[in-house]
Structure formats: C-alpha cells, structure tokens
Amino acid sequence: MAAPQDLSAELAKFKDPKLARDLVHAIRAFSPESGATLMEVCGTHTVSIARAGIRDLMPEGTRLASGPGCPVCVTCNRDIDTVIALARVPEVTIATFGDMTRVPGSTSSLLAEQAAGRSIEIVYSPLDALALAQANPTRQIVFVGVGFETTTPLVARAVKRAADMGLSNFSIFAAHKNMPGALEAIVADPQLKVDALILPGHVSTIIGAEPYRFLAQRYGIPGVITGFEPVDVLQGIAMIMRQLHEGRAEIEIAYARGVMPEGNPHAVAAIDEVFETCTANWRGLGDIPGSGYRLRDQFAQFDAVRRFQPTIEPTIEPRGCRCGDVLRGIMAPSDCPLFRKACTPENPIGPCMVSSEGSCAAYYRYY
Amino acid sequence: MPPFQQGRGRHEASLANDIESRIPRGSDMCLAVPMQILEIKGDGMARVTAMGAEREAALDLTPQAAVGDYVLVHAGFAIEVVDEQYARETLDLIQTMADMVDDPLFNEAGEGVPA
Numbered sequence: 001m002a003a004p005q006d007l008s009a010e011l012a013k014f015k016d017p018k019l020a021r022d023l024v025h026a027i028r029a030f031s032p033e034s035g036a037t038l039m040e041v042c043g044t045h046t047v048s049i050a051r052a053g054i055r056d057l058m059p060e061g062t063r064l065a066s067g068p069g070c071p072v073c074v075t076c077n078r079d080i081d082t083v084i085a086l087a088r089v090p091e092v093t094i095a096t097f098g099d100m101t102r103v104p105g106s107t108s109s110l111l112a113e114q115a116a117g118r119s120i121e122i123v124y125s126p127l128d129a130l131a132l133a134q135a136n137p138t139r140q141i142v143f144v145g146v147g148f149e150t151t152t153p154l155v156a157r158a159v160k161r162a163a164d165m166g167l168s169n170f171s172i173f174a175a176h177k178n179m180p181g182a183l184e185a186i187v188a189d190p191q192l193k194v195d196a197l198i199l200p201g202h203v204s205t206i207i208g209a210e211p212y213r214f215l216a217q218r219y220g221i222p223g224v225i226t227g228f229e230p231v232d233v234l235q236g237i238a239m240i241m242r243q244l245h246e247g248r249a250e251i252e253i254a255y256a257r258g259v260m261p262e263g264n265p266h267a268v269a270a271i272d273e274v275f276e277t278c279t280a281n282w283r284g285l286g287d288i289p290g291s292g293y294r295l296r297d298q299f300a301q302f303d304a305v306r307r308f309q310p311t312i313e314p315t316i317e318p319r320g321c322r323c324g325d326v327l328r329g330i331m332a333p334s335d336c337p338l339f340r341k342a343c344t345p346e347n348p349i350g351p352c353m354v355s356s357e358g359s360c361a362a363y364y365r366y367y
Numbered sequence: 368m369p370p371f372q373q374g375r376g377r378h379e380a381s382l383a384n385d386i387e388s389r390i391p392r393g394s395d396m397c398l399a400v401p402m403q404i405l406e407i408k409g410d411g412m413a414r415v416t417a418m419g420a421e422r423e424a425a426l427d428l429t430p431q432a433a434v435g436d437y438v439l440v441h442a443g444f445a446i447e448v449v450d451e452q453y454a455r456e457t458l459d460l461i462q463t464m465a466d467m468v469d470d471p472l473f474n475e476a477g478e479g480v481p482a
C-alpha cells in the first residue's frame with residue numbers, strides 16, 4: 001500500500017501572501033490598458049473575492065462582475081412558491097439546504113411556513129434526507145433539489161438509492177440547473193460586455209473543460225477554471241489577463257488539483273442515469289433551453305410536484321428588488337436603491353441578500 | 368519598477384500586509400478544503416478528516432478513492448480525488464507567473480511580458 005500522502009504543506013501555499021502579492025503584480029502587468037470586465041459565475045468565488053478583498057487589488061479599469069452563480073439566487077419565484085406549496089401539504093416534510101429556508105417567495109418563505117407549524121428540516125446532504133425518510137415512514141420527505149452540476153449528481157444518487165431501496169416516502173423538487181447554457185445567455189447579451197469568464201471550480205470538477213469550449217471558439221471569450229483560495233483566484237485572473245494580453249481565447253484550468261479536463265465521468269453518468277435536460281427559468285435570465293434537469297420518465301414517481309400536485313399561488317416579484325440585474329452583472333449590489341436600507345441580511349427583500357453566496361449578502365458583509 | 372496602475376488608490380507598500388490580513392486562516396470548513404480519507408467502510412461510506420474535523424462521505428462518485436487520498440467533499444459525497452501531482456504542478460505554474468514580474472527585462476520595459 002502506498003504511504004498516506006501529506007498534501008497539507010502544498011495546500012497551505014494556496015494561502016501564501018507572498019505568492020498572492022506576486023500574482024497581483026502579474027495581473028497588473030498583463031491587464032489591458034483599455035480595461036476589462038471579468039465575470040465570476042460561482043457563489044463560492046463571489047464570497048472568496050469579497051472576503052479576500054480581491055476587487056481592491058485589481059488595476060484601474062478592471063471590473064470584476066458577479067454573474068448567475070448563486071443557486072438559490074437564480075431560482076425563480078415560481079419555483080420557490082412551488083416549494084412553499086409543497087410544504088403546505090399536510091403529510092410532507094421538506095428537507096432542504098439551509099440557504100433556501102429564508103428566501104422570500106411571493107407571499108411566504110419556508111421559515112415563515114415553519115413558524116406556522118409546517119414541517120421543515122435543514123439537511124447537510126441529500127443522503128440525510130434519505131435517512132429521514134427511512135426513519136419516518138409515516139412522513140413524506142421532499143428534498144429541495146436546487147443547485148448546479150456540483151449538486152445534481154448527489155441528488156441523482158439519492159434518487160437512485162431510494163429507487164433501489166423501494167422507498168415510497170421520498171421524492172424531490174427538481175430544479176437543478178447547468179452552467180454552460182446560462183453562460184451562453186450571458187456572453188451573447190450585447191448589453192453585458194463580458195470580456196472573460198472566471199469559470200467555477202467545482203461545477204467543472206463534474207463536467208470538465210469541454211462544455212465551455214464553445215464560449216471561446218464561438219464567442220471569443222477566454223475562460224479559466226479557477227479554485228477558491230486567494231492564490232487560486234489570483235492565478236485564475238492572472239491567466240485570464242495573460243490570454244487577453246496575448247489576444248488568445250481559450251478555456252484553461254488553473255485548478256488542476258480539483259478538476260480533470262474530462263471532469264468526473266462517474267458523476268456525469270450519475271446525472272444522466274436519473275435526469276434529462278429541459279428548459280429552465282432563471283431569475284434575471286428568463287427561460288434557457290437545455291439549462292435545467294428533470295427526472296427521466298423511469299424515475300418520475302420521485303417527482304414531488306407530480307406526486308402531490310400542490311396548489312401554487314400566483315407569482316409576485318419582490319418590489320424594487322434588482323436581483324435580476326445583479327445576477328446578470330449589469331448592476332453592483334450597492335447600486336440597488338434598497339441595498340443596506342430596506343434590504344439587509346436580517347430583512348432580505350430578494351434572494352441575493354439571503355444566500356451566503358449571494359452577491360448582495362457578500363457586498364453587505366465585506367464592503 | 369513597472370509603472371503599475373493602482374486600483375482605487377492603494378499603495379504598493381501596504382499591499383503585502385493587506386493581502387496577509389485578508390486571507391482567512393483556518394476555521395471555515397468549506398468545500399474548497401480537501402479532506403483525507405481515514406477509513407473506508409463496507410457500505411461505500413468513508414470517514415474523512417480535515418483541520419481536526421471528521422465527517423462521513425459517500426464514495427459513489429469516486430469509486431477509485433483509497434485510504435490516505437485527499438478528496439473534495441460536497442454535501443456528503445466525495446466528488447473528486449485531489450491530484451497531488453497536479454497540486455504541485457499548479458504551484459510551479461503559479462511560481463513561474465509570479466517570477467515573471469521579477470524578471471529584469473520585464474521590469475525595465477514595464478510590460479514586454481514573455482509570450
């Protein structure tokens with residue numbers, strides 16, 4: 001047997017201030033004089049960039065915009081209302097990641113439903129939801145499946161496990177989305193003027209580099225798959241600046257320790273087994289064909305909406321909230337008239353202020 | 368020194384301290400932290416550890432993972448085995464990029480970055 005590795009010394013270097021400083025110098029040297037807009041499309045990057053103060057280190061004219069990378073934030077009101085409607089079904093217990101509970105729907109939120117006596121459980125993993133179903137045979141456990149390719153295979157595995165166990169009191173609300181479709185909507189929008197993409201680390205862990213290739217080839221947009229430590233983020237930006245400097249548009253990987261060029265084939269197969277793509281509605285971006293996942297017919301009995309046919313209230317968008325513009329990167333959170341006034345993390349008006357990965361929440365905390 | 372443009376009037380000298388003070392140390396247990404596999408159990412679950420914390424992770428998506436490997440863990444599943452070789456190569460690449468700015472040619476010209 002091979003000796004256990006010790007990677008901790010290597011990993012610590014991704015936090016090294018000296019390396020970070022040198023990379024900032026490289027970024028400044030490579031950055032185009034005319035300026036550039038780099039968009040990051042991953043909630044974890046939003047938080048890393050804000051927390052490490054990376055915006056302040058950028059050369060003049062370089063704009064770091066946040067895109068549609070926060071899964072809860074891009075979930076449209078209709079979907080949130082559907083989850084709330086499911087929570088109101090008497091035999092249903094909602095199992096969800098914590099972020100989702102405080103997101104305001106048209107007239108309620110999961111937290112408000114819980115205060116009104118509905119059964120809501122916060123779970124860390126879809127497997128916890130499975131365990132809840134096994135432990136509570138008289139309850140119907142509905143897992144809220146929200147997230148990108150990083151989360152989709154895990155939920156797929158949970159559904160497959162439930163099918164294998166013949167579990168009849170487990171189902172999911174399927175609202176997973178994939179990233180490349182949304183990125184095409186972003187780069188094709190003439191209003192947005194994105195020059196390059198800081199591509200998500202862990203979405204790419206699953207799908208690899210290939211699904212982004214068209215962005216470089218068809219739209220001439222460079223993209224670098226980037227990790228999450230401060231040095232990773234700076235390295236991703238430095239590689240983008242170097243591409244811009246040299247007039248190249250390619251998809252590169254700055255996060256090779258976590259992303260294989262071909263992705264994780266086991267995870268892709270897990271998604272394919274259970275889900276097929278469909279049109280999804282994104283907050284701020286609207287309907288995007290092929291950007292969502294629904295259960296294949298063979299697993300349709302695990303579709304909570306089909307199982308319970310809940311009555312969904314008419315959709316009302318939060319008044320004055322500019323999340324749609326924030327998610328498209330055309331508006332910084334601080335430019336929203338409600339930011340830090342009517343809208344705070346304690347009293348969020350839109351989802352971008354609720355989720356810890358939301359741009360508005362990140363701005364509120366770190367700027 | 369190359370004629371750096373300053374972002375929002377920040378001074379060169381304060382940069383190192385500034386970055387240092389902003390880099391988070393330790394406590395957060397996010398997805399970005401690879402966890403090491405301590406034990407693989409019969410049911411396809413592994414016991415994993417990082418920074419003193421222990422968790423369980425399902426190995427459905429990383430059947431190749433072995434005890435001692437580092438894995439990325441997301442919501443109860445290992446989603447990838449962290450490649451040690453690539454971690455080192457990335458660091459070398461970063462170092463190369465960082466070193467470019469110390470290159471005298473590069474510094475004199477202010478740009479003239481090696482292609």
Ligand code: SF4
Pocket residue numbers: 320321322323324326333336337338339340343344348349350351352353354360
């Ligand atoms: S600050 Fe609040 S109201 Fe404004 S866009 Fe963000 S979430 Fe919406």
